[in-house]
Amino acid sequence: MTSGCSVCNGLTHLAENCPACGNTMEDCGKINSYVDPYGPYEDTTTEEETLTGDDQCVHFLQCPNCDQSSNYTVHRDEI
């Protein structure tokens, strides 16, 4: 899969700290349904696509120590 996200491309490794225990959280991959432009709830709002389209990639992070989970949004501008 090609993407503008350097994390998905393996160029960057996400190393966010867990807000609960401070452990390094693991990247469980991108959340596809959130940004899928061809999803079942397709509507014609182009502004919406601009905000949640290819310019950002939302990753699901989970702490292996305490199971805390969070989302991390990677913006293509930051890459």
Ligand SMILES: [Zn+2]
């Ligand atoms: Zn990504």
Ligand SMILES: [Zn+2]
């Ligand atoms: Zn934790």
